[in-house]
Amino acid sequence: MKVPKAIQNLIESFERLPGIGPKTAQRLTFYLLHVPQEELDHFSQSVQGLKRGTLICSSCFTVGETDPCQICSDPTRDSSIICVVEQPLDVMALEKNGKYTGLYHVLHGKIDPLNNIGPDEIFIKQLIERIRNNELGIREIILATNPTMEGEATAMYIAKKLGEFKMQPFDSAQGKNSKCKISRIGRGLPVGADIEYADEVTLQRAMEGRSDYS
């Protein structure tokens, strides 16, 4: 039996999504056959309008409805701290608790040579430009790429590239305010973890990243 073209088309569209295999694609498609046409229309419009209804912020490159984005255009936020993340979703995760009040910079990826993604494919150059052009002075750059092999490599690369802006121990004594601190997001045991089951590298990071007991 030939699968109807309309069904085959949608199965193929679903299959292109990450983490969705042929079986799931089939299941989703046949589920949608039982859904009212209005809901299909709504879904269809959401897909079509996804990119038309969003803008990439020209300053921090996150995804928003305006340019500059809501965060970059908020005067109450501390523009002297920039948190560098891989994806717009990371911004949302960090914004959830609302504790961080600085700005962001979204790289839209990580350096990943195995997938042919080099430093020029992600927004690293724009980050350096942004720091160079910032006349108000940036105090700190937090490298918050994921603690994976690629994320660590990306953080390392950026830290090296930002060497010229990095504050040396003697700088603050000399009153040089044009330099900034470069930090890496804390790595260690997540809340609720069990030391017994933690992997070696996480444990090592947790020991290295220990802080004064207050």
Add this chain to the structure above:
Amino acid sequence: MKVPKAIQNLIESFERLPGIGPKTAQRLTFYLLHVPQEELDHFSQSVQGLKRGTLICSSCFTVGETDPCQICSDPTRDSSIICVVEQPLDVMALEKNGKYTGLYHVLHGKIDPLNNIGPDEIFIKQLIERIRNNELGIREIILATNPTMEGEATAMYIAKKLGEFKMQPFDSAQGKNSKCKISRIGRGLPVGADIEYADEVTLQRAMEGRSDYS
């Protein structure tokens, strides 16, 4: 940070699909942000055209491009056997090896009282009508609902409803051709299974369904 409306819309649309939670919906949506607009348009059209490009066969209720469907309108198929399945996907699975040459009847569901689906919500009445109206005579009805609790209950209900058409041991001797055989799809150990790990019910079914060694 407020999530852009366009993104929120698509996340919500994805979340409505079965087996897709909030995290997966987010991941899929942000993946689509990196996809060219033409591909989004194609996806969007596939969703919108899904039901417009398909028809439910008025005879067997499977999903196809024509009415009657490709199977029902095929003169080479044996119209004296009807295989009753729950979903159009089951038809495709059974058609894959091409060994079955009879017709189908798709119920579009199963009797599932916990989800408020009774016998009238699925195409059981239409199956009975179809058998009653069939003047050529149906020789066999294969109940191929899933071997789950609901599928078994559905098969049992249909078998009971079809009682009037059921061939009794003495019917064939009397030359009554208007009656038919009602069978249930074989249940037992699937190919590649391990008796050691099979559950009790499957083992019991496998013993009950044993056949002569040929």
